[in-house]
Amino acid sequence: MRILVVGSGGREHALCWAISAxxxxxxxxxxxxxxxxxxxxxxxxxxxxDFAAIIAFCKQAxxxxxxxxxxxxxxxxxxxxxxxxxxxxxxxxxxxxxLEGSKGFMKDLCAREGIPTAAYRRFTDARAxxxxxxxxxxxxxxxxxxxxxxxxxxVAATLVEANEAVDAALGGRFGVAGxxxxxxxxxxxxEASFFALCDGEHALPLxxxxxxxxxxxxxxxxxxxxxxxxxxAPMVTPEIEAQVMERIILPTVRxxxxxxxxxxxxxxxxxxxxxxxxxLIEYNCRFGDPxxxxxxxxxxxxxxxxxLATRDGILNRVDLRWYDESAICVVMAANGYxxxxxxxxxxxxxxxxxxxxxxxxxxxxxxxxGNRILADGGRVLGVTATGTDLATARERAYRSVDxxxxxxxxxxxxxxxxxx
Ligand code: AMP
Numbered sequence: 001m002r003i004l005v006v007g008s009g010g011r012e013h014a015l016c017w018a019i020s021a022x023x024x025x026x027x028x029x030x031x032x033x034x035x036x037x038x039x040x041x042x043x044x045x046x047x048x049x050d051f052a053a054i055i056a057f058c059k060q061a062x063x064x065x066x067x068x069x070x071x072x073x074x075x076x077x078x079x080x081x082x083x084x085x086x087x088x089x090x091x092x093x094x095x096x097x098x099l100e101g102s103k104g105f106m107k108d109l110c111a112r113e114g115i116p117t118a119a120y121r122r123f124t125d126a127r128a129x130x131x132x133x134x135x136x137x138x139x140x141x142x143x144x145x146x147x148x149x150x151x152x153x154x155v156a157a158t159l160v161e162a163n164e165a166v167d168a169a170l171g172g173r174f175g176v177a178g179x180x181x182x183x184x185x186x187x188x189x190x191e192a193s194f195f196a197l198c199d200g201e202h203a204l205p206l207x208x209x210x211x212x213x214x215x216x217x218x219x220x221x222x223x224x225x226x227x228x229x230x231x232x233a234p235m236v237t238p239e240i241e242a243q244v245m246e247r248i249i250l251p252t253v254r255x256x257x258x259x260x261x262x263x264x265x266x267x268x269x270x271x272x273x274x275x276x277x278x279x280l281i282e283y284n285c286r287f288g289d290p291x292x293x294x295x296x297x298x299x300x301x302x303x304x305x306x307x308l309a310t311r312d313g314i315l316n317r318v319d320l321r322w323y324d325e326s327a328i329c330v331v332m333a334a335n336g337y338x339x340x341x342x343x344x345x346x347x348x349x350x351x352x353x354x355x356x357x358x359x360x361x362x363x364x365x366x367x368x369x370g371n372r373i374l375a376d377g378g379r380v381l382g383v384t385a386t387g388t389d390l391a392t393a394r395e396r397a398y399r400s401v402d403x404x405x406x407x408x409x410x411x412x413x414x415x416x417x418x419x420x
Contacts, residue, residue, distance in 0.1 A: 001304070002062060004029045005041065006048050006078065007069030010331070010364040010382035011289035014296040015067060015303075016041040017360065022304040029061065035373050036363025036381075048073045051081045058087045065090060067307060074265075074285050075101035075147060090307045092285045095261035099252070100285040103182045104145045110280060113251045117280040118272075120184035129166045129183055138162060139186040144169045146177030151223070155186065187281065189274040192233045193291050194241070196249045196269075197306060199315040200262030203249050204306070207298055207322055208236035209291040210419065215338060217414045224338045225379055228415030230328040230390060231294040235273055235419075244269065244278050252283075264310055293362050293384045294327035326390040326420070330397045332381040332404065332411045334365070341365075341378040345408025348373075353403035358396055359385045375408055383411075390420030 001024050005016050012030060017040045020028045031054060033043030046053045048070055058066060066082050068074055068091035077094035091097075098105045110117040118141070123129035133140055142165035144152030152174050156162035162183075169181045195206040209231040215221040236244075248269055256263040268284035268291075287295070296303070300321040309318045334341035347366070350373060354361045362384055365377015383400050387393030394416045401411055 001025050001064040002027045002029070003304070004031060004054075004058060004061070004063045004066045005069060006031050006054065006066060006073060008032050008034050008037070008048070009069065009289050010329075010362040010379065011287050011292040012069040013037045013040070013362040013364070013382075014293040015069060015287070017362070018296040018299060018303040019067070022302045024302065024304050029063070031057065034363045034376070035366040035368040036361065038368070049076065051078055054078070055082060055085050055087065058082065059085070063087060065308065065311070067091070069286060071097070071100055071147060071284065071286050088311055090265060090311050092263055092265040093261060096256055096263040096265070097285040099256075099263065099267070099283040101147055102145055103143050103282065104180055106283050107182055107184070109252065109255055113255045115248055115251055115280060116277065118185040118187050120182050122180060122182055124170070124180050126166050126170045129170070129181060130163050132183055133159060133162045133166070136185070141184045141186055142166055142169065143182045143184065144174040144177045145180040145182060146174070148174040148177045152177060187272040187274055187279055189272040190235055191281070192236050192271050192273060193229070193288050194236065194244050194269045194271055195287065195291070195295065196245070196267050197310045197315055198249070198253050198263045198265065198267050199310045199313045200257055200264045201253070201313060202315040203245065203253050203267070204315050204318060204320065205241060205245055205249070206320070207231045207295055208233040208241065209288065209294060210235070211288065211291055212412060212415055217412050222338050224333070226288065226290050227331045227333070227412045228329055229288070229291040229294055230326060230393070230416045230419070231291065231298055232326065233419070240273065240278055244271065248278065248280050264313075290329040290331055290382050293329040293382045297327040297360060297384055297386050298323050298325065323386070325386045325388055326393045327384060327386045328390065328393045328397050328416045329362070329382045329384040330401055330411050330415045331379050332383065332401065332406065332409045333379050334375045334377070334409055337378040342408055343376055345375045345406065346372050347375060347380070347409070348405040349403050353383070353400040356385070356396060356400060358387065359383065359400045361400070375406075380409055390416050394420055
């Protein structure tokens with residue numbers, strides 16, 4: 001088989017790495033990829049949003065399956081465009097990706113189906129939103145409806161902050177993504193990420209993971225795309241997993257099918273584990289980045305048959321096996337991330353750091369210039385390690401981090417500390 005992965009981050013590197021290990025696969029391509037992906041796949045210089053060029057490449061290279069990594073092309077309808085040309089694709093249709101693309105759509109579905117989530121209202125008018133906020137009080141959460149690269153959510157500690165967030169979003173800070181907002185109840189608890197494959201009718205739980213969103217140690221500083229993750233997540237016990245499947249994932253899959261847009265692909269539930277049980281914070285329509293990296297290191301089964309079965313609607317015939325070990329990913333980011341990451345600095349020592357067979361260094365924002373690897377983005381590397389337990393995996397990951405000679409980058413030193 002020939003598989004094309006679309007995207008250029010650490011998540012796509014992990015997917016290329018797992019796919020290239022499949023005996024079913026002859027060639028793996030990645031559009032556009034990065035310097036590290038080039039070691040596991042053939043990179044083709046096509047952007048993830050260039051649908052016409054992706055389709056042309058698939059025809060020319062006789063691609064059997066396209067795996068779409070990031071949310072932007074999914075929400076914009078890349079899977080629909082590929083399937084319309086007879087090219088098999090893994091990922092939700094544009095209509096199904098609205099679970100991530102529109103928070104209002106997701107919340108309305110939860111309300112209709114009785115899926116546990118924060119109480120909410122949708123607004124396009126700032127005065128009405130502020131009046132609602134005044135009746136509810138702080139803390140309260142204000143969210144831009146559409147995709148805002150992880151920056152569209154304000155957890156407001158005061159009414160002033162909440163009202164400012166309303167003005168910012170409805171005043172155009174996020175463009176059309178913020179033309180509508182959701183104001184919702186603040187949920188207290190621990191967060192966890194839960195992943196399931198869905199084929200339109202069936203759902204297969206994958207492993208859960210814990211991520212670290214803030215840029216600084218001790219969960220301080222700005223929100224980021226994610227500074228590290230580990231799996232399994234000890235808080236997601238088998239009982240909680242069963243509740244999440246029963247109360248959240250399966251009702252969603254049934255409702256999406258009934259409403260005429262069956263959900264196929266990875267369904268990523270951002271959860272708050274509250275005193276009343278797990279509640280849905282948000283849905284994402286793809287693997288998490290960096291959660292995908294530890295997940296792929298823990299996956300014992302061949303990923304490719306599961307991807308094909310998801311697309312073909314026969315997930316009920318698939319059973320995935322996982323290594324019992326823990327896996328952890330420590331993200332290394334360019335200095336200045338997330339506000340103003342410095343590009344072009346040289347990274348040395350990657351061979352020594354990646355020599356441990358239980359470590360894999362996934363690349364995100366990197367590029368090669370001659371023999372040199374240069375930083376070319378905000379999040380740059382995902383140093384991922386396995387171990388018999390979380391503490392062992394963490395120690396191994398940081399040992400490799402410390403072998404990387406990159407004065408232009410930094411990482412958090414406390415990934416996985418709370419649970420290991
Ligand atoms: P989202 O993009 O919806 O996942 O929101 C980003 C982050 O904001 C989440 O990971 C949570 O930490 C926080 N958050 C979002 N909604 C809520 C809520 N209703 N209550 C508490 N925290 C929230």
